[in-house]
Amino acid sequence: MxxxxxxxxxxxxxxxxxxxxxxxxxxxxxxxxxxxxxxxxxxxxxxxxxxxxxxxxxxxxxxxxxxxxxSRVHWPLDSLLSMSMKEGETLKTYSDRYSEMFNEIDGDFNDIAIRTFKVGLPTEHGLRKSLIGKPVTSVHHLVDRIDKNKRVEEDQ
Structure with missing residues (x-):
C-alpha cells in the first residue's frame, strides 16, 4: 500500500x-x-x-x-569512502552503519567496499590486522569475518 x-x-x-x-x-x-x-x-x-x-x-x-x-536518493560513493569507526563504537555498530550506507549506493563497488571498511577501522583493531594479514576477496567473506569478530567482541 x-x-x-x-x-x-x-x-x-x-x-x-x-x-x-x-x-x-x-x-x-x-x-x-x-x-x-x-x-x-x-x-x-x-x-x-x-x-x-x-x-x-x-x-x-x-x-x-x-x-x-x-524518491529515494542514492548516496554517492564518497559517503562510503569517508566512513570510519568512531572512538568507543563497537564493531557491530560500525559494521551496521557501514552496511546500511553500502546498500544505499548504486553500482558494483565490492572491492572498494572491502578496502574502505578495513581503512575505517582503527589501526590497532584486531579485525583490521586480520584483514591485512589475510585479505578477503568478496563482501560475503568480509561479512563472515565481521560476524566472527563481533561474536569475539561480544564475548569479552
Missing part, C-alpha cells in the same frame, strides 16, 4: 512484479493500480479525471511525477 512517503519508483516496480502475469492487459493494470494506494495517494488518483490517462505507462509516469519528492 503506497502511503505517500516512500519511493514511488519502487512502488510501481513492486506493483509490476505482483501483476506480471497481467502486464499485457493495460485496462486491468489501470483498474487494479488504485487498490495499491493508501488514502493520500488515492485522493490524488481520484482527482485525475477519467480522460486524463490513456495508458498504464502514462498513469505510472504521472504517479511518479506527483510523488517525486519521496
Amino acid at each position: 503506497y502511503n505517500g512517503r516512500t519511493d514511488p519508483v519502487e512502488h510501481v516496480s513492486h506493483f509490476n512484479q505482483r501483476m506480471a502475469v497481467h502486464s499485457k492487459n493495460e485496462a486491468l493494470m489501470c483498474k487494479v493500480f488504485p487498490s495499491s494506494l493508501g488514502p493520500m495517494a488515492m485522493r490524488w488518483f481520484n482527482g485525475l479525471g477519467a480522460s486524463f490517462i490513456d495508458s498504464f505507462k502514462e498513469l505510472t509516469q504521472t504517479f511518479r511525477s506527483r510523488f517525486i519528492t519521496c
